[in-house]
Amino acid sequence: MEHTTxxxxxxxxxxQHKWWQHGIIYQVYPRSFQDSNNDGVGDLKGIVTRLDYxxxxxxxxxxxxxxxxxxxxxxxxxxxxxxxxxxxxxxMDDFDELLNEVHRRGMKLLLDLVPNHTSDQxxxxxxSRSSRDNPKRDWYIWHDGKEDRSVPNNWLSVFGxxxxxxxxxxxxxxxxxxxxEQPDLNWRHPEVQxxxxxxxxxxxxxxVDGFRVDVMxxxxxxxxxxxxxxxPNTAGNTANPLYDDFLPVYSTDQPEVxxxxxxxxxxxxxxxDRVLIGEIYLPIPKxxxxxxxxxxxxxxxxxxxxxxxxxxxxEIAGAIDAYEGALPAESWPNWVLxxxxxxxxxxxxxxxxxxxxxxxxxxLRGTPTIYxxxxxxxxxxxxxxxxxxxxxxxxxxxxxxSRDPSRTPMQWGPGxxxxxxxxxxxxxxxxxxxxxxxxxxxxxxxxxxxxxxRLIDIRRRSAALSVGSYSPVYSDGQLISYLRQEHEETFLxxxxxxxxxxxxxxxxxxxxxxxxxxxxxxxxxxxxxxVITLAGDEGIIVQIDDQELTYPHHEG
Ligand code: NOJ
Numbered sequence: 044m045e046h047t048t049x050x051x052x053x054x055x056x057x058x059q060h061k062w063w064q065h066g067i068i069y070q071v072y073p074r075s076f077q078d079s080n081n082d083g084v085g086d087l088k089g090i091v092t093r094l095d096y097x098x099x100x101x102x103x104x105x106x107x108x109x110x111x112x113x114x115x116x117x118x119x120x121x122x123x124x125x126x127x128x129x130x131x132x133x134x135m136d137d138f139d140e141l142l143n144e145v146h147r148r149g150m151k152l153l154l155d156l157v158p159n160h161t162s163d164q165x166x167x168x169x170x171s172r173s174s175r176d177n178p179k180r181d182w183y184i185w186h187d188g189k190e191d192r193s194v195p196n197n198w199l200s201v202f203g204x205x206x207x208x209x210x211x212x213x214x215x216x217x218x219x220x221x222x223x224e225q226p227d228l229n230w231r232h233p234e235v236q237x238x239x240x241x242x243x244x245x246x247x248x249x250x251v252d253g254f255r256v257d258v259m260x261x262x263x264x265x266x267x268x269x270x271x272x273x274x275p276n277t278a279g280n281t282a283n284p285l286y287d288d289f290l291p292v293y294s295t296d297q298p299e300v301x302x303x304x305x306x307x308x309x310x311x312x313x314x315x316d317r318v319l320i321g322e323i324y325l326p327i328p329k330x331x332x333x334x335x336x337x338x339x340x341x342x343x344x345x346x347x348x349x350x351x352x353x354x355x356x357x358e359i360a361g362a363i364d365a366y367e368g369a370l371p372a373e374s375w376p377n378w379v380l381x382x383x384x385x386x387x388x389x390x391x392x393x394x395x396x397x398x399x400x401x402x403x404x405x406x407l408r409g410t411p412t413i414y415x416x417x418x419x420x421x422x423x424x425x426x427x428x429x430x431x432x433x434x435x436x437x438x439x440x441x442x443x444x445s446r447d448p449s450r451t452p453m454q455w456g457p458g459x460x461x462x463x464x465x466x467x468x469x470x471x472x473x474x475x476x477x478x479x480x481x482x483x484x485x486x487x488x489x490x491x492x493x494x495x496x497r498l499i500d501i502r503r504r505s506a507a508l509s510v511g512s513y514s515p516v517y518s519d520g521q522l523i524s525y526l527r528q529e530h531e532e533t534f535l536x537x538x539x540x541x542x543x544x545x546x547x548x549x550x551x552x553x554x555x556x557x558x559x560x561x562x563x564x565x566x567x568x569x570x571x572x573x574v575i576t577l578a579g580d581e582g583i584i585v586q587i588d589d590q591e592l593t594y595p596h597h598e599g
Contacts, residue, residue, distance in 0.1 A: 063318040065509040066103030068412040072383045075452045078464035087133040087141050101499035104151035116224035121162035125242040151252035158239045159261045160225040184218035197270045198294045203438040230262045253318035260323045263300040265293035304340045318342045327369045334374040343377045350385050354392045356540040360518030376409030387449045390423040395580035398562045402582040405498045406536045408513035420491035423448035424473045456482035507532040521545040533587040542579040556587040
C-alpha cells in the first residue's frame with residue numbers, strides 16, 4: 044500500500060476565515076424552486092417561503108441563477124435589463140424582501156452576473172445593430188467576414204453551428220459564443236467595462252453579497268480573431284462533439300481577461316465582505332490563474348472537476364491532489380457536485396454513490412456548492428421530446444445534451460405537483476415525486492436528506508472539517524482517504540467509490556478512533572483501528588483519538 048506522509052501547514056482558526064470560506068453555498072434555479080403565484084414557474088416570493096428549509100438544512104449562502112428581464116431564449120442567461128427583475132419572478136420589491144429575509148436569517152445571497160453577452164433585445168444591442176456608425180457599434184464584436192463574405196473564422200457556438208451571425212441590415216457578422224440571441228459584448232471597449240461595473244455596483248449597493256460570474260473565461264477573445272486549431276483525437280468522444288472538435292484557444296481564456304477579472308474584484312472588494320465567483324471550465328493549471336496574481340482575481344474560480352471526471356477513485360484522488368498542489372499561496376479551494384448545465388450527480392453515479400459524493404463534497408477542503416434537489420437525491424427527469432425547451436437540446440437533437448432533465452421543479456411534498464405549484468409546472472416532475480420529496484425524507488432518518496443534514500451538521504460543528512488542512516492518506520482503485528485537521532481535532536475520511544467491500548489498512552497504530560458518520564448508520568459510534576473494513580458504497584468519517592497524529596513531527 045502506498046501511504047503519503049502528511050505535511051501540515053499552520054492552520055488558521057476559523058475566526059480568521061471569511062463566510063465564503065467556511066460556509067456552504069446552495070444553488071437555487073429560480074424557475075424550479077417554488078412557485079408562489081401558480082403560473083407553473085418558480086419565483087422570488089416562492090424562494091422566501093423556503094428559506095426556513097434552507098436554514099434548517101444548514102446552508103449559509105444562496106446563489107440565484109438569473110432573475111433579470113430577459114426574452115428567455117436561454118432561460119434568463121440572455122438579459123435585456125441588468126437592473127430589472129423579470130415579471131415571471133416578481134418585481135424589485137420582491138427581490139428586496141428576499142434579500143432582507145436572507146440576511147435576517149444570517150445567510151448570504153449571490154446573484155448571477157452575465158457579463159459576456161446580452162440578449163439581442165438589450166437596448167445596447169438594438170442600438171449597436173441599428174447602423175455601422177452608431178456609438179454603441181463597437182460594444183459588440185462586428186466583422187465584415189472574409190473577402191468572399193464567408194464567416195470571419197472557424198469559431199463555433201457552444202450551442203451548435205458557427206458563432207457568427209450575418210446581420211442583413213448593416214451587412215456585417217456579429218459574434219455569439221452561445222445563441223444568436225446572445226451577442227457577445229466587446230470587453231476591450233472601456234465603455235462596456237464601465238457599464239457592466241455600474242451594474243455590479245448597483246447590486247452591491249443594494250446589499251447582495253457577491254456574484255457568480257457567467258462564463259468568465261469567455262470574456263476576452265483573440266484580438267486578431269485567429270482560427271481555433273483542431274482538437275487532437277476527440278473521436279467524437281466528448282460531451283459536445285462538434286464544439287469540442289476544436290480547441291477554443293483563441294475564442295476563450297485570453298491573457299487580457301485577467302485585467303477584467305481584477306477590475307471586477309477591485310469593485311467587489313470596495314464593499315464589505317463580498318465574494319466574486321467565476322464560472323470557468325478549464326484544466327486545473329489554467330483554472331488557478333483566475334485567482335489572479337497575488338489573489339487579485341476571483342475569490343473562487345469554480346472547480347468543476349467532480350462534475351466532469353469519470354467516477355473513479357484513482358482519477359478523483361489524483362485530481363484532488365493535483366488541485367491542492369496547484370492552488371496559489373493563500374488562495375481558497377472550492378468544490379461543486381452539480382449545476383443547471385450538467386446531469387445530476389445521482390444520475391451520473393447512482394443513488395448509493397451519490398451519498399459518497401456528498402460526503403466527498405462536504406469533507407474536502409474548500410467551499411462546497413450544492414445544487415438544489417441533490418440533497419434529496421433528485422435524478423434527471425426524462426423529458427419527452429415534444430416537451431423539450433432547452434436550446435442546447437433543441438439545437439443539437441442527436442447529441443442527447445438537453446439540460447432540461449436536471450432543471451425540473453424541486454420536489455417538496457407528496458401533494459399536487461410535489462408542492463411546487465398548483466399549476467402544471469414549466470417542466471414535468473418525475474413519476475416518483477410523491478415518494479421522493481423533502482417532506483417524506485424529513486421524517487425518514489435513513490433518507491438522503493437526513494444524510495445530507497447530518498453531514499452538513501458535522502461539518503459546521505468542526506473547524507477541522509470546515510477549514511482544516513487536507514492531507515491525502517491512501518487511494519487505490521476503490522478507495523479515497525484523507526485527513527482533515529485543525530488544532531487538536533483530526534478526522535480521517537474513507538470513501539469507497541466502488542460497490543464492493545474494501546479494506547483500509549491504517550498507516551500506523553495511531554490511527555484509531557470513532558466513526559462519527561457513515562453511510563451505514565448502524566456503524567456510527569463504533570471504534571475502529573488497524574484494518575478497517577468498508578462495505579460497498581460506504582463512506583465513513585472517523586474522529587481520530589490519538590493526538591500523536593494531530594501534531595506530526597517536523598524534521599529539522
Ligand atoms: C453558462 C450558464 O451556466 C448556462 O446555463 C448558459 O446557457 C451559458 N452560460 C450561456 O450564458
